[in-house]
Amino acid sequence: MSSKEYDLIVLGANGYTGKNVVEYISTHLPTDLKWAVAGRTHSKLASLVDELKPLNRDRVLPGIEVVKLKPNELHALVKKAKVLINTVGPYHLHGTPVVEACANNGTHYLDVTGESPWVLDIIRKYHETAKQNHAIIIPMIGIESAPPDLLSFALVTLIRSQYSTGVREITSVLHKMKSSPSGGTLSTALTILDSYSLPQIAKANSGDWSSSPVPHPKSPSRPLPAHRRGVFRKNFGVRRIPHLGTCTTSVAAGANTMTVQRTWGLLDKGQFYGPNFQYRDYAVVRNAFVGAIIHLSLAIGILALAIPPLRWLAKKLVPLAPGQGAARDVAKKDIIEFRAVATVDEDMEKPRKAFGRLRFEGGMYYLTGVFLAEAAMVLLKEEKLVEELDGGLLTPAMLGQAFIERMTKAGVVLELEILPEGAE
Incomplete structure (x- = not known):
């Protein structure tokens, strides 16, 4: 070198x-x-x-x-x-x-x-x-999927330092995003189906642990939390999650989940995060109606783009070419914030939890x-x-703590806290 x-x-x-x-x-x-x-x-x-x-x-x-x-x-x-x-x-x-x-x-x-x-x-x-x-x-290692990956790592590290045990589950959400996509991002969305079929894309985004270098063991059976139950959640993708708000399907959930699951397997073959670790990824919305619209729009949009003539038409109508993006003065007003809740892996009726927030104000690109x-x-x-x-x-x-320290010096805000015991 x-x-x-x-x-x-x-x-x-x-x-x-x-x-x-x-x-x-x-x-x-x-x-x-x-x-x-x-x-x-x-x-x-x-x-x-x-x-x-x-x-x-x-x-x-x-x-x-x-x-x-x-x-x-x-x-x-x-x-x-x-x-x-x-x-x-x-x-x-x-x-x-x-x-x-x-x-x-x-x-x-x-x-x-x-x-x-x-x-x-x-x-x-x-x-x-x-x-x-x-x-x-x-x-x-950009917006997809560095923020949720680093936030998850930081929360697991906090819980390890406090309780010397692993994490049962992390639920991460895109809490706020004020930005617009570049021409390159739009081109990617419109061409991915030229190279991969819908089943291939669905498998890659299924959260099946296929990105992990080691198999994920079957987690012990536990009752599902309220935000993961119900017909409305199943059909319209909307749920109310304690500490995080009303949430729906996130367009980046597949990429984020794949990345965090691979981190799980790379770090001590899953032992650092814990053998029962699970990761969920959503986006926060104003209300259930907006969440249902977003969920259905994403599903319909992907199916529409799978039809070659519609995909061709969408490419013709895209407003930005690759290499183009928001003007500098506009991009400076961008805001992005991720939040997450980590649940300690312990046999308690109300296991202890930690909360994390990662925020940046400025251009997303x-x-x-x-x-x-x-x-x-x-x-x-x-x-x-x-x-x-x-x-x-x-x-x-x-890249661990050295990377986190560099990012916080560069203006990324990372805040972590242990929630009060018994918090829902």
Whole structure:
């Protein structure tokens, strides 16, 4: 690693997410960082570097690497870097050869996909190769699914420190989100069914523990809590959850659940979180009517996009092209907040619980850039942690407390508390 030309390369630096990453690197990371921007067109990359110059005149400017997504060019590129940040999506269309190159050449890799079927594919194909070559590969380290993964890890760590036992269940919710999707996000949503069938997507989002490296044992039979019972909940996806509010189906539930379940299996083969651990993921809504509309709209929308002519029409009508997104002054008003409740794994009528909140005010794609850049710094600076992780397809929470500390210094608010005993 010490012989690498660059510490870090940002692939897709000219895109909407890529520009957020490189601007954050320019203004916040160490000025002696050896880094490069990579993409298909030299003139666009050169213009980007010119835009970065005024942001920090003390910084070493990035090198420029022109590359197409061809195996030979990608292998040559990743050999130059310790860490590669990939912002070229949709990942199910463009990400596989990049992961393959990093896994084969021992280069650490980060991306911000939310494409669950694709992540399952690369776990199966490249986990062992990456492990053999000591390459740490972490997909889903953006809004999907770093916040709920880190929040879950923090709650489990708190309960372990307080009670020396595991967690029975974490229920996480997207409490608030004020933002708009980029063209790349919309493109991903509209093309995923070009690569995967509905059954494949349903399986990837089913929460069946298929992302975990170890099987999940059957949990002991217990009565279902009130928010998981009832015909209305089953048919309309709406439930009232203590401490969290009225909730419905979350569009990111599959990706978040897959990520947290993989973290469960990676950390001491499930023993740190606890053998009976379960994870649930929802979104908060104003009332039950809104929740039912969202639940039904998501179901109908997915079925509609499975019909090729309707999917073609939706692509024609999408308002943003890949690489486009909200204007900077608009994005600065974005807010995102996740909340979660963790239940201690203990045989009590009312087991003890902990509550957590993770919040960020500012651009959502800016936050994605922060996640990528600060995760890269963990991989570059935390040598002992990197040695312990040793490679493979991992998750955001595997970067542990060092990553959480970097994110809180960058403006992410993380608050944890033990709830009063007997709290519902």
